[in-house]
Amino acid sequence: MAASCFITAIPSSGFQHPRLLVVPQRASSRIRVHKPVQCLPISKVLENERDDQTLVVKQSRRSGNYTPSIWDDDYLQSLNSVYTGEIYTRQAKCMKEKVRAMIENVSDRTMDQLELIDTLQRLGVSYHFVTEIEKILEKVYINSNDVTWRKENLYAVSLEFRVLRQHGYNVPQEVFNSFIDEKGNFKVCLCDDINTMLSLYEASYYGLEGEIIMEEAWQFTTKHFKSFLADDDIDSNLAMQVRRALELPLHWRTSRVGARWFIDIYERSKDMNNI
Template sequence: MSLQVSALLTSITVAKQDTNRRSANFHPSIWGDHFLSYACNSVESDDTKTLQELKDEIKKMLFSKVNRPIDKLGLIDEIQLLGVSYHFETEIDELLDQIYQLHQDSDSKDDNDTYISILLNFDYLDNMVIEFPVFRDSNGNFKASLMEDIQGLLSFYETTNLRGTEKTILDEALVFTTTHLEPIATELSTPLAAQVKHVLNQPLYRGLTRLEARHYMTIYQEESSHDQVLLTFAKLDYNILQKLHQKELSGIFK
């Protein structure tokens, strides 16, 4: 009997030693308790209220009357670049349908406006056919007038990066846009030049939406024509979402 008890105690001791030996190789997290500090990062009710008020103002801006549809498309493009378009998906779709219908019903169409209207929002207009021949002159070359609008040219470049593996007109357009955008990025010091340089390095669709939005905020706020309501809304939305992500991370870490 005593031999059995002795053997049992020995096996328990050995098992305990094995357990201690296995867990001795586990290293503590290099983050320490850093993420636990996020547990108290709750969204303030005042921030939520302010966000909703700003959101209502932007909705009014989207449907306010303007003389040129291109101005409205520019606003939509800014909303997308600032990473807050998910707040206005229904409104943007409705507005784009209206603008597209007006363009189709128009008797006189300006080539440059047509070009910008389509390309500024290429990622939204998946139901439209982009007729690149309207951008060519009688010799089959891209029109010189396309180089006059840098924002439009930048959007054209973004579009070319969505090309497939087959040889298409987008390959030719990529050479055209790159050739004319690269000098701008090196010669100018304006916020637009900074945006061009960033896009040439990494097209928008290849980046993470929130990181690209954070980068664009620094460019957008330097533009003299920026809308303060839209910029404040984007920054507040970014901060609120960051707090939510931090709190979720704290829960996962626990």
């Protein structure tokens, strides 16, 4: 079946049917630059056709000759997994209860609580524990006025900022003020810890429009990440996380795809929790 597409320089009110066109380079000079380029069906072009304004590009639709898909209903029904059945159902239920107990018994340290929540989210299993997570975050937010530990731990502050904002809590960007010098820049000494830089970098993507501190956080971390990756003597696991973050930050990732990637990273982590 043949299809034709035309480009013509006419007022935008004549637009009828949008289509992606491939225009030969040599013909571009025939289009009037002071009028918009439009794509029209053949009938409309023939009505308005002028030699000095119209370029006709005829294209043929090629047949792909694709073979039928093997993924019919019978094939899908034939797929199976060894991790099904009553045994694995009981095992999964048992593991959920162990993690639920872990959440309830986590220490009162804010950082421990937030790290556990962040790990559960990134592993893609936090939806099993929504109620428990909400209780912890509510408590963390209520006690957020206690700023004694914030003056020293940028990693924890960044983690708290990101997780709380991710769940809709209104956390001000001013929580980072103690890590900024007189010139309004983040202190250079902070760049020595890559985990801290990663935490700050991911937090910067939860900044709102007009928040200068969060913009500065993004520029600061991005700059030092490039220097870090240029060093040959770096931890391979950390380097992989940094490259992944620069390519696609947490805030922009598809949760399921990100979880599958993080599972492999978490397995190699020194503080990995087997449960």
